[in-house]
Amino acid sequence: MSVLGSELASHRFASGLAPGHLDRLAAIASRIEVAAGTRLFDEGGQATSMWLIRAGQIALDLHIPGRNRLIVETLGPGDELGLSWLLPPARWQFGAVAQVGVSAFELGTAAVTGLCESDHELGYQLARRLLGTAVARLQAARIRILDLYAAPSHAVGGTS
Amino acid sequence: MIDCRYPVRYRVSSRLEETHDTVTLTLEPAEDPIAPCRPGQFMMLYSFGVGEIPISVSGAPGQPALTHTIRSVGAVSAALCAAQPGHVIGVRGPFGTSWDHADAAGRDLLLVAGGIGLAPLRPALLAALAQPGRYRRIIVLAGARSPAELVFASEYGQWRERGASVDITVDKADASWPGHVGVVTQLIGRAQLDPHLTTALMCGPEVMMRITGRELTAAGLPAARVWISLERNMQCGIAECGHCQLGPLLLCRDGPVVNFEVAEPLLAVREL
Numbered sequence: 001m002s003v004l005g006s007e008l009a010s011h012r013f014a015s016g017l018a019p020g021h022l023d024r025l026a027a028i029a030s031r032i033e034v035a036a037g038t039r040l041f042d043e044g045g046q047a048t049s050m051w052l053i054r055a056g057q058i059a060l061d062l063h064i065p066g067r068n069r070l071i072v073e074t075l076g077p078g079d080e081l082g083l084s085w086l087l088p089p090a091r092w093q094f095g096a097v098a099q100v101g102v103s104a105f106e107l108g109t110a111a112v113t114g115l116c117e118s119d120h121e122l123g124y125q126l127a128r129r130l131l132g133t134a135v136a137r138l139q140a141a142r143i144r145i146l147d148l149y150a151a152p153s154h155a156v157g158g159t160s
Numbered sequence: 161m162i163d164c165r166y167p168v169r170y171r172v173s174s175r176l177e178e179t180h181d182t183v184t185l186t187l188e189p190a191e192d193p194i195a196p197c198r199p200g201q202f203m204m205l206y207s208f209g210v211g212e213i214p215i216s217v218s219g220a221p222g223q224p225a226l227t228h229t230i231r232s233v234g235a236v237s238a239a240l241c242a243a244q245p246g247h248v249i250g251v252r253g254p255f256g257t258s259w260d261h262a263d264a265a266g267r268d269l270l271l272v273a274g275g276i277g278l279a280p281l282r283p284a285l286l287a288a289l290a291q292p293g294r295y296r297r298i299i300v301l302a303g304a305r306s307p308a309e310l311v312f313a314s315e316y317g318q319w320r321e322r323g324a325s326v327d328i329t330v331d332k333a334d335a336s337w338p339g340h341v342g343v344v345t346q347l348i349g350r351a352q353l354d355p356h357l358t359t360a361l362m363c364g365p366e367v368m369m370r371i372t373g374r375e376l377t378a379a380g381l382p383a384a385r386v387w388i389s390l391e392r393n394m395q396c397g398i399a400e401c402g403h404c405q406l407g408p409l410l411l412c413r414d415g416p417v418v419n420f421e422v423a424e425p426l427l428a429v430r431e432l
Contacts, residue, residue: 012349057340059335059341061335067334068334068335069334069335070332070333070334070335071333071334071335071337071341072341073341073342074329074339074340074341074342076340076350077350077352078349078350078352079349079350099338100338136346140342140343140345140346143343143345143367143368143371144331144342144343146367147305147331148274148275148364148365148367148368149274149275149303149304149305149309149331149364149365150305151181151231151233152233
């Protein structure tokens with residue numbers, strides 16, 4: 001089912017893009033529904049898509065031998081899923097599974113890259129948004145490293 | 161008139177283990193009770209022979225019994241956490257400022273908690289839930305270290321049934337955890353807040369409140385409508401000893417609930 005630029009504009013990631021850019025992105029986007037428990041990708045797989053989550057929840061996970069599967073982070077409505085495609089070797093660093101039913105816009109990254117190369121202003125706008133996503137996740141990861149909720153003596157920098 | 165300088169004896173009537181290191185105690189007066197407390201205020205709880213520490217009230221307002229949720233992190237808190245039904249504890253208070261969210265009527269009331277910071281927010285939440293229709297939405301965003309370290313976990317379902325939106329996130333979880341994994345600030349972006357129609361109350365580690373406060377104000381929420389609960393070394397409770405000084409504030413009197421507009425510049429001063 002085709003996607004309208006105005007629909008994309010309602011997503012936090014695409015909000016603020018020029019109407020022409022929204023239309024060009026919408027032309028390569030598809031609307032998908034993912035059932036709970038469906039795995040979108042596995043660690044090490046080729047990264048060829050990105051998703052703009054509209055509803056539901058997706059867990060980024062990692063299998064650790066002897067510790068089963070650990071959830072690295074969860075993503076929800078308004079979030080963008082998929083950053084590994086941006087840089088070589090374009091393989092997924094983590095896996096992704098729908099924890100509940102998920103609605104999203106899916107965009108093939110070859111087409112996204114093509115649009116960016118043919119329209120540098122669109123490329124700049126997308127790069128800013130993707131960098132914002134990466135920075136927000138980096139900052140969140142740094143906060144979690146601080147282990148703020150640990151008992152004072154166990155926290156990083158805590159006293160005895 | 162009870163003199164706040166002297167403890168009033170209360171007897172532990174119930175003890176609930178919230179997590180491996182946190183308990184909720186209900187205390188009934190063993191003599192003339194202290195004055196009623198407001199959500200956000202704290203008491204000085206005295207474990208006789210061990211010492212006294214400040215602990216926020218965590219129960220619904222207007223009850224004769226006191227409810228406190230305590231995490232065992234030192235000698236006094238460990239003694240309080242170990243107190244069994246029938247044990248007598250000294251109580252002084254109530255002290256300090258309370259959550260000020262009268263302006264939230266008709267708007268969204270956002271409560272952001274980190275770890276045991278949910279305890280001081282619980283009385284405000286219960287008061288809000290008892291007034292259906294007073295707020296446009298009641299939104300609870302809470303973070304914890306792991307699912308096993310969530311406090312009041314058995315109540316989230318009731319809060320949702322009574323109309324609150326409750327989103328919980330943890331720092332670490334395995335695949336059996338159906339909730340969010342990440343920091344509580346990440347939930348803010350997904351909550352679709354209208355900054356012009358939101359009043360926020362926050363309690364948790366100071367770094368978490370600093371970051372969350374900045375996130376909320378960056379999203380357009382006026383700092384004057386963000387309230388945080390701060391803690392320093394409260395001792396006397398009556399603004400005489402000065403141990404809880406934070407710049408121009410004595411937090412046992414001017415806090416623990418402080419407006420973010422006032423608090424933010426002070427939180428950035430390393431010497432404080």
